[in-house]
Each structure stands twice: as structure tokens, then as C-alpha cells.
Amino acid sequence: MTDVVVPATGYVIISASPDFSCPDSRRYYRDKGIMQGKTVIYGDIISAEERRAMKKGFAGKLANLVWRRDKTLFAPDESCAAVFVDLDDPRFANPEFLVSLATAGEQVRVIGKSxxxxxxxxxxxxxxxxAEVLTSEQCLTRLHDLLNEVEEIATASEHRDTRYTIDALIGSSPQIKEIRxxxxxxxxxxxxSALILGETGSGKSLVSRILHNTGLRGKHNLxxxxxxxxxxxxxxxxxxGHVKGAFTDAKNEKTGLFEFAQEGTLFLDEVGNLSPSAQAKLLKVLEDKxxxxxxxxxxKDISVRVVAATNVDLHEAIRAGQFREDLYFRLNLxxxxxxxxxxxxxxxxxLIEYYLNQFAVLYNKGTIRFSENAIEDMTAYAWPGNIRELCNVVERAVLLTHRDEITAKDIRSALKRGRITAAERRQLTIELPPQGVSLEDVQAQVIKRVLDMFNWNKTEAARYLQISRPRLRxxxxxxxxxQNRRRP
Known part of the structure; x- marks a missing residue:
């Protein structure tokens, strides 16, 4: 079972999981131009350094990528599956040019970078x-996916996709064993329906894909x-979806995401951020089917499994009047x-070993390992960005190292270069034992977390805490x- 990208509009990214052992399904996706065809790229959607790394990591697979510096359109009979456009470049953000790209082929998918x-x-x-607007980082990820797909699709009819089996959930902790x-x-x-809860970067999307791929609906779309x-x-x-003429720009009938997921799974990520109006519309469909x-x-009758995920405390959101209680009960089966x-x-x-092996192959680094001190420091680190942050740090460390061993110093450098978002950095968990905790202990936990966040730069930490540096000392x-200082 292989994930492929299918046409959509606006902000939505769809991953479908067709059963390629089925001739009708293979014919549908082949005819849509998703399984085959070139990817044409207009402008600088990724940096020169990332492009060089891609050439090294995907040697022999770049024939399907066509880079263009001008607005020359691809030929109508040219097999083209997707088009990337740098919307930050005025040359390519021209409305007439974008329309000409979108109408150049019946199944061409235009993806913008901004x-x-x-x-x-x-x-x-x-x-x-x-069809989509992605950041530079998301474009890089999408290009990696497309290049990996070239090889995966070639053997899809003979080999079942194992990326999203139960073994894709990495870890041996009691919590992960219980999830398995x-x-x-x-x-x-x-x-x-099901509800997946967890902090940003903890792996909610991965769990949803495993639920779909290993379940009874795995042969249908995700x-x-x-x-x-x-x-x-x-x-x-x-x-x-909408019918033709439903509103001014509705020039053709559109299939909605619910209908596309028929008999399969619809994964609603960040469901806690839906507006009250959207929550009401979603609830009605879930209740009436x-x-x-x-x-x-x-x-139309629908049979869709709905898996929702959020990092929002829904109980608190319900108390604040920001999330419907009846929708919560409907999702929280x-x-x-x-x-x-x-x-x-x-x-x-x-997790370190898993991502190390993955990125060592991707960046052609050969035999490479982490020093024991590096692993110890990474184990002691709080990882406020969770698995996503750990993955980024390992990738950066592998990419930048020139040795066979990644040291604690390399990890410290990777952490500095890859600071997580402000929203993630502000997340803080205070451990409250059953026997109680003193105010001084709570203060110490907060101070320690902020110091780690700023790599023990006391000036920055004091400014963030809005206290003087002598008081912090x-x-x-x-x-x-x-004595408990983290020293990467």
C-alpha cells in the first residue's frame, strides 16, 4: 500500500492509500498522472545547499525533476504530474502565468512555495x-516524498508498503507498548471514530496512518x-464538495474530502482549532452519516472512519466555550x-538509531554513529518539540558532521541551529507528586527549564523570566x- 498525492484545492494536503494490487485502482491513479510523469519546478523553492544535498542523496533519481528559471511552459503532450512555483518570485506569481500552468494539462497539480x-x-x-501553498521546508519534504515514490511505485504491485505497520511505532517504553x-x-x-491526543511533534499523524494501514479500511483512501x-x-x-455554479468561482463540480475518503479514513489534524461554525457542520455529517x-x-450516504487529533486540552476548551461538547463525545469513542x-x-x-540510519543513507554518509556521551545528553534533554525536534536535530547533526562519530558538541550545535518555535518553547510541564511539592521546587523546575531552553545563557534566561541576572544567579x-546542568 503506497501513499500518493492526489488533487486538492486550497490548503488541504491529501494522502491516499490505494490498493495497487487492484487493477482498477492502479489504472485510476496511473491515468490521473500521479504514479508517473515529471515534476517541473519554476524558481528557487529550496536553497542551493538543499539542492546539492538532494543531488547527492537521490543520485540517479533526479531525471523526473525539471528545473526552470523562466516561464517557459511544458508541452501539452509532456508527461507532467506536478508543478512547483516560487510565489515569492514576482516573475512566477503573475496571475496569467499561474492560470496558464493550471490549465496546461487536465491533471496537472500546481503547488506554490511561499x-x-x-x-x-x-x-x-x-x-x-x-492547489497548495507550502513553505520552503514543506516543499523540500514533498520533493523527497516524490523522489522516494519513484522507486516505491515501481514495486507497489509486488510489495506491500511497510512504512505504516505496527513496527513503525518506535520505542520500548510501557506507554508505546500499550499503544501498540x-x-x-x-x-x-x-x-x-477515534481521537488521538498528544503534544506537537509527538507522532499523532503517524499513529493515524498506522491505524488506517493496519485496519479493515486500509485498502481504501486515507x-x-x-x-x-x-x-x-x-x-x-x-x-x-460543491456543484457547478454553486458560487462565482465554482466553474466545475468538486468532490469533497469526505466523499474521496469513502470507505476509508478521514484524518482531521488539529481538530481543536476548528471554528464554532465548522464544528457544527462537521457534527451534523458525523451524526447523520x-x-x-x-x-x-x-x-449522499457516506461511510468514513473519522480519526481526529489535537494538542489542545479539549476539556479546557469545552469549559471555555471554544469546543462543542457534543462533537467531543462524537469523536471520543x-x-x-x-x-x-x-x-x-x-x-x-x-529513535536516535532509527533516524541515524535513515539520514545516513539519505545523505550518503556511510558508517556513522553517535558517541555515548551524545546519546546520554540527548536522553537527558527535555525535547519540548518531541519526536519532530529529535528528528530535526539528528538530521542536522548527520548532515553537518565530517567525522564517523557525532559528539555531544555536535548535538549542542544542532540544537542551537534548530531552535523550535516560540509556541513550542513556551510549553512547560510541572511535575506534581502525590505527596505535594514546595513552591521553591516549582520555581526551580521553571528556572531549570528556561535555562535549558537558552542553553544556560543566563542573560537571555533572566530577560525571558523578567528578573535581574544577580537574582537568577x-x-x-x-x-x-x-550540578544538574545539561551540558550537550
């Missing part, structure tokens, strides 16, 4: 035929939706809670934090 994160610009270009046990139990049950990326005005059209396209009077990495340090070594001495 690091500006302007929602109005995104809506504007989506109306010109741009739950997934095995659910593999033979056609459950209608559709992934980032709820935060869909504006309210596009929600109904994206999820339910019917949908009506925008502009239509006919209802089954709950899988993924613990943060800091609560299962025994899994860190396994006195707190460190009184709590004995220096």
Missing part, C-alpha cells in the same frame, strides 16, 4: 489554480486534513494518548541547579 504565510494571498492564488496493543485490538474492528489551514469560507467546499454538496439539494518524549526517555535511544545557587 514563506510569507499570508492567508489572503493564499486564497487569491488558490482561485488561480494553485491498542492498535492491534483495533485492527479487526470497524470503529467509526485523506489527511490540516484543520488549521482551512479558512471558514472554504470549509464546506473542501470537506463536502450523510453529506450535501454546496449548492446541491441531494444528500476511542482515545489514544501519546505521551511526550520527556515522559518516556527509554525510547530516545531507539542566587536562585541557581540556592536550588543547586548547576
Amino acid at each position: 514563506d510569507r504565510n499570508d492567508i489572503q494571498d493564499t486564497i487569491k492564488v488558490s482561485k488561480l489554480g494553485v 496493543k491498542t492498535i492491534r485490538l483495533l485492527a479487526e474492528v470497524d470503529f467509526p 485523506v489527511e486534513v490540516n484543520c488549521s489551514a482551512i479558512p471558514d469560507e472554504l470549509f464546506e467546499s473542501e470537506l463536502f 450523510k453529506l450535501r454538496k454546496v449548492g446541491s439539494v441531494e444528500e 476511542l482515545t489514544i494518548e501519546i505521551p511526550p518524549l520527556r515522559q518516556r526517555p527509554e525510547d530516545i535511544r531507539d 542566587r536562585i541557581i545557587q540556592a536550588a543547586g541547579l548547576e
Whole structure:
């Protein structure tokens, strides 16, 4: 079972999992131009350094990538599966050019690159035929996926995709073993909905893919939706579809994501960020198991498993009036809670080895290893960005090292270069034991976490805590934090 990218509009990214052993399914995806064809790239969607690394890591697979510095259109009879366009370059952001790309072939998928994160610009270009707008980092990931897909699709009819089996869940901690046990139990049950809870970067998307791939609906499509990326005005059209003429720009009938996921799974990531209006519309479809396209009077029966995920505390959101309690009960038939990495340090070594092997092959580094001191320091680190942060740090360390061994110093450098987002950095968990805790201990935990966050730069930490540097030094001495200092 191989993930492929299928056409969509607006902000939505879809991953479908067709059964390639089925001749009809193979014919459909081949005819759509998704399994074969070139990828044409207009402009600098990734950096020169990333392009060089790609040439080294994917030697022999780059024939399907065509880089263009001007606005020359590909020939109508040229086999083209996807087009990447640098929307930050005025030459390629021209409306006429974007329309000409979108209409150059019946099944051509236009993907824009922009690091500006302007929602109005995104809506504007989506109306010109741009199917997705990604950041530079997301474009790099997508290109890696496309290049990997070249080899995977060639053998898809003979080999079942093992990326999303139960073994894809890395770790030996009791929490991970319990999640594996739950997934095995659910593999033979056609459950209608589930809720996956966990912090940012903890692996919620991976668990949803494993649930789908190992379950009874695994031969049908898996559709992934980032709820935060869909504006309210596009929600109904994206999820339910629309008929021709339903609104001004509805020039053709559109199949919604629910309908595309028929008999399969719809994964709603960041469901806690849906607006009240979108929550009400989603609830009605889940309750009635019917949908009506925008502009239509006919209802269609649907049979879709809905798996939702969020890093939001939904109980608190319900109390604050930000999330519907009835929608929560509808989604919360089954709950899988993924613990943060800091609560299962025994899994860190396994994850390090997994990503080390993956990136050593990708970047052609040969035999490479982490020093024991590096692993010890990484195990002691809090990983506020969880697995996503660990993956990024390992990749950066492998990419930048010129030796056969990655040291603790290399990890410190990788952590400095790859600081996580401000929102992730502000997340803080205070351990509250049953016997109680003193205010001084709570203060020490906060101070220690902030110092680690700034790599023990006391000036930056004091500024962040809004206290003087001498006061911070006195707190460190009184709590004995220096002796427990993390030294990557």
C-alpha cells in the first residue's frame, strides 16, 4: 500500500492509500498522472545547499525533476504530474502565468512555495489554480516524498508498503507498548471514530496512518486534513464538495474530502482549532452519516472512519466555550494518548538509531554513529518539540558532521541551529507528586527549564523570566541547579 498525492484545492494536503494490487485502482491513479510523469519546478523553492544535498542523496533519481528559471511552459503532450512555483518570485506569481500552468494539462497539480504565510494571498492564488501553498521546508519534504515514490511505485504491485505497520511505532517504553496493543485490538474492528491526543511533534499523524494501514479500511483512501489551514469560507467546499455554479468561482463540480475518503479514513489534524461554525457542520455529517454538496439539494450516504487529533486540552476548551461538547463525545469513542518524549526517555535511544540510519543513507554518509556521551545528553534533554525536534536535530547533526562519530558538541550545535518555535518553547510541564511539592521546587523546575531552553545563557534566561541576572544567579545557587546542568 503506497501513499500518493492526489488533487486538492486550497490548503488541504491529501494522502491516499490505494490498493495497487487492484487493477482498477492502479489504472485510476496511473491515468490521473500521479504514479508517473515529471515534476517541473519554476524558481528557487529550496536553497542551493538543499539542492546539492538532494543531488547527492537521490543520485540517479533526479531525471523526473525539471528545473526552470523562466516561464517557459511544458508541452501539452509532456508527461507532467506536478508543478512547483516560487510565489515569492514576482516573475512566477503573475496571475496569467499561474492560470496558464493550471490549465496546461487536465491533471496537472500546481503547488506554490511561499514563506510569507499570508492567508489572503493564499486564497487569491488558490482561485488561480494553485492547489497548495507550502513553505520552503514543506516543499523540500514533498520533493523527497516524490523522489522516494519513484522507486516505491515501481514495486507497489509486488510489495506491500511497510512504512505504516505496527513496527513503525518506535520505542520500548510501557506507554508505546500499550499503544501498540491498542492498535492491534483495533485492527479487526470497524470503529467509526477515534481521537488521538498528544503534544506537537509527538507522532499523532503517524499513529493515524498506522491505524488506517493496519485496519479493515486500509485498502481504501486515507485523506489527511490540516484543520488549521482551512479558512471558514472554504470549509464546506473542501470537506463536502460543491456543484457547478454553486458560487462565482465554482466553474466545475468538486468532490469533497469526505466523499474521496469513502470507505476509508478521514484524518482531521488539529481538530481543536476548528471554528464554532465548522464544528457544527462537521457534527451534523458525523451524526447523520450523510453529506450535501454546496449548492446541491441531494444528500449522499457516506461511510468514513473519522480519526481526529489535537494538542489542545479539549476539556479546557469545552469549559471555555471554544469546543462543542457534543462533537467531543462524537469523536471520543476511542482515545489514544501519546505521551511526550520527556515522559518516556527509554525510547530516545531507539529513535536516535532509527533516524541515524535513515539520514545516513539519505545523505550518503556511510558508517556513522553517535558517541555515548551524545546519546546520554540527548536522553537527558527535555525535547519540548518531541519526536519532530529529535528528528530535526539528528538530521542536522548527520548532515553537518565530517567525522564517523557525532559528539555531544555536535548535538549542542544542532540544537542551537534548530531552535523550535516560540509556541513550542513556551510549553512547560510541572511535575506534581502525590505527596505535594514546595513552591521553591516549582520555581526551580521553571528556572531549570528556561535555562535549558537558552542553553544556560543566563542573560537571555533572566530577560525571558523578567528578573535581574544577580537574582537568577542566587536562585541557581540556592536550588543547586548547576550540578544538574545539561551540558550537550
